[in-house]
Amino acid sequence: MFWLTIALTLSVVLLGLTLSLIITKRLVGPVRLLIAGIHSVEQGDLSVELPVVSWDEVGALTQSFNYFVRELRAKEEIRRTFGQYIDPRVLEHAILQPGAEPEGRRVMSVSFADLVGFTGLGEHLTASGLVNLLNRHFTLQAAAVQLEQGVIDKFIGDAVLAFWGPPFTLPEEHALRACRAALGQLEALKILRADLPELTGLRKHLPQVDLRLGISTGEVVVGNIGSENARSYTVIGDTVNLGQRLEAANRFYGTHILVSEATREGAGAAIVTREIDFLVVKGKTETARAFEVLGLQGEIPEATLQLCDRFAAALAAYRSQEWDRAEAALQDCLELSPNDGPSMVFSERIQKLRLEPPGEDWNGVWRLKTK
Secondary structure (H helix, E strand, O other), X not given: OHHHXXXXXXXXXXXXXXXXXXXXXXXXXXXXXXXXXXXXXXXXXXXXXXXOOOOOHHHHHHHHHHHHHHHHHHHXXXXXXXXXXXXXXXXXXXXXXXXXOOOEEEEEEEEEEEEEOHHHHOOOOOHHHHHHHHHHHHHHHHHXXXXXXXXXXXXXXXXXXXXXXXXXXXXXXXXHHHHHHHHHHHHHHHHHHHHHHHHHOOOXXXXXXXXXXXXXXXXXXXXXXXXXXXXXXEXXXXXXXXXXXXXXXXXXXXXXXXXXXXXXXXXXXXXXXXXXXXXXXXXXXXXXXXXXXXXXXXXXXXXXXXXXXXXXXXXXXXXXXXXXXXXXXXXXXXXXXXXXXHHHHHHHHHHHHHHOOOOOOOOOOEEOOOO
């Protein structure tokens, strides 16, 4: 009886241990899988799908985990898809977090870039060829803007509207970054020109494409603007209009990048500029000083710096109505750069002002009559 009792006791203990191991394995195994799955999701792996091996509480928890991961995958797919239409930072701050970025007034820098010569391409290319060309152009332009933390607002025909400012760019940096992006956009145009034969299928008589940019800095209204059913995160205000007018003014002066006085002051000494004119753009009554961006400090040829000095002297003489001195300085500019657009414009303008003197109260302001 003694040994029988010991044998039965050992058997019961072994049976209990075996059942405990089985139950523990059934409970702990799925929990460990859940923990491993959570760690994978934390590291960004959304392809996790755990097997449901029971219908108890652990199985229900596993089903909930799989549903949670599927929802995360769906949201990430939405984010990735809309990220091709909306800047990811705008998507994150203004759309996926409603109310985080309410409409308000902020000081920002706005850039408007227009592709010159695109209209003529429509006569030589098919619709699909034009689309391929535009897509390549916009890809290069967007890369240059985003490299300097800019936000692509929208594509308008063949033009690009972009802006810089809080919360995407530091307040003290956005004017400088907008100017650096503009220089990068001009460099990107060289790549587009090199790609034209492949994009258009033309080997001879390639069209001439160019780029004009206008940048202005000032107060804008930024936020989700539109109707109750259709909205877009954008910037509006007089600063945007001025940037567009400065872009158009390049055509008149033969320049590529014109910026407002506020942009020039915000960019500081890191950007080399020359004052072009004191003007009133089409559709506005306020005067604006326009400056041409020539490049980054330390990267400008000596001849260009001399051109800036002589043009500044010509501009000062022009505003004081000293026509002879102004023409002499402009002639020096044309000797340094025979194709300098602003020098040629002012030379022609002085000829007209000699015939029709502006009067003693003239302040040098020129009114542009075209957009």
